[in-house]
Amino acid sequence: MMLADIWSYQIGPDYWWLIVLKGVIIVLFLATAAAYSTYAERKVAAHIQLRIGPNRVGPLGLLQPAADAVKLLFKENVAPAGRDKLLYLVAPAFAAAAAIFAFAVIPVSGVSTVHGYQLHWDIAHLNVGLLYILAVTSLGVYAIFLGGWSANSKYSLLGALRSSAQLISYEMAVAFALMGAVILSQSLDLEQIVLAQHRAWFVLLQPLGFLLYFTGALAETNRLPFDLPEAETELVAGYHTEYSGMRFGFYFLGEYINMVTVCSIATVLFLGGWLPILPFLDFIPGVLWFLAKMLLLLFGMMWIRWTLPRLRYDRLMNLGWKVMLPLGLLNIAVTGAVVAVKASL
């Protein structure tokens, strides 16, 4: 085979090297974004709580994430006796992986044409992108459950049990919340969903769907008021009580990448993705619009965390099954009816 053949070998519509390149960029971006979300979280928390926050390492404390990473890397990995060695080791890897997987199909900008070549701004352009996201985000629960189970600690076990119950009940509600957007755009392709919002963002047409998704997203990422799996004042640290060093770091990383991911999904599905807020502002690159909207949602999540108390476990399940799920179904029914009536007119 000629070198040129290898070079032009395609997987789907894309050159293979382009996919690798995009993959590397996205993973680096996510790792950095996660690190700096911890910085942002601490800064936001500090200012809400009349403090200053990290300001010692580098200008404005901007190198704090690096210092944290170094600290975590050099910390001793204390592992409990009686653990399940294999699961204990691999569980943290799941935490980050599941969140990164989901990002593969998220279009961060519209299709651009480079030398006549259609460049998609996602790693894998799937026409069932939304289904893929729903599938892979469910993997996240394995990280928590296996980590909590394998550590052979009661607090970890309780955290793991809580999280599996929580994630399963919220997945359903979240999936239903997203269906409204699918009905309106008549597509599971995330690019098509964004393009369908060029007149009105779905947050305006689907306010209930957005609220349901955002609430569910808080529960899926274990953020307050739904941070029951790691409820530190009850379960010490929940499922990662027995993790330390970089293994704990992976859970930490996973949580923040997950936040970035769910905020990106919400941006794509409800906030018009890369579309500018007003049409004449389209000289600003789509990526920046995407980032700005994502960061806004991220800030919202932090704001909520530092304001509200935690829900109780049984109330949380009630909310998921008895409130959010019926509301999600209602949302689908109403949206479907409106679309059908409009089509028949």
Next chain:
Amino acid sequence: MAAILPPQQPGLPGGEDTFAEGRRRLGVPPDLDNVELTEIGEDTMELNMGPQHPSTHGVLRLVLDLDGEVVRACRPDIGFLHTGFEKDFERHTYQQCIPYSDRMDYLAPLINNLGFSLAAEKLLGVEVPPRGQYLRVIMCELARLGSHLIWFGTHALDMGATTPFLYAWRERETIMDINELVSGVRMHTSFIRVGGLMADVPDEFEAMVRTVVHTFPKAIDEYELLITKNPIWRERTIGLGTISAEDALAYGMSGPCLRGSGVAYDLRKAQPYSSYDHFEFDVPIGVNGDVYDRYLVRMREMRESLRIIEQALDNLPSGPVNTLDRKVAPPPRNEINTSMESLIHHFKLVTEGFSVPRGQVYQAVESPRGELGFYMVSDGSNRPYRVKVRAPSFSNLHALPYMVKGELIADVVAVIGSIDIVLGDVDR
């Protein structure tokens, strides 16, 4: 447990045998290493909560029997902060006991000072002048405010709301500043002493207390906005940890925990001390005796404390703050320079303290946690023969197993928060 053994060196003690010998002498059973990690019986899991746990407020240890997340039984284990202060009282002169009393209920040290001082003064038969009494009231109510602020912050923290904690500490800081102003110390002030106070307050005192009186109502409004009407908070606390008035009395509960159940028992009203009967204030009570009612009682108590402080400040009499009995309170400096008798009094008080007539007395004060009683026996010497402290946290904690039975783990921390225990007070 994997013991790390020192390397065996020839001719030196150490290694496996010495380790085993050491354990034998200490009476450690050899099968200690083979502890079962989970005990399953009657389908419950035993969970050890504390003594190192984020929300047991210090070093309380709870052994919970869990059925899923439901608490079937709760066994508190106390004593991790036992300090033997009651024994220490017997070895120190009365005035030297005051710093020990500070450290019992370390969130409201001044009220401990007051309880001890009042008991000793009752035996001595001395009366503190009105200005001293009013200043005691102001300082004690400030201490109550500070203690309730910490309770508010930690209670919210236990329920997952992190930010109110920091807000509460912001306000408490102004109280700490006042403590520092009057005594030079922020926490363990030992400001209230047998026979009066450490000293009269400086001129800045009034302005600083006025600031507290003016700024706190707004701050408390802010807390209420964050927490009181928060639906998550209400859902979690209403109907939780309910205890009826009869049960609360039977368990010997007092303070806001008892008032939350609807019993209007406040020692400041029931047995007024230190001129509390001069002030107009209400005793807030709850209806259902649940966590939310105890919460509301304390929030309203803060406002009542502010009322008392304002009245005391408006009507603050002038005059001395210490008793004029020179056998108890040291004479002022200028008197020592001129009067031989004063010099002798001063010398006696500094070297051996005052002697207290034979007798026994029980004096209770209303601490932020409830009835703080000092039972004091004197054999006529300059040291108490015996002091027994009736600690409100200890009695209130009794009701915990009753209140959390059948609730969830998350509720255990909520109930502990609502009892507002201080382990220094429980164990002493």
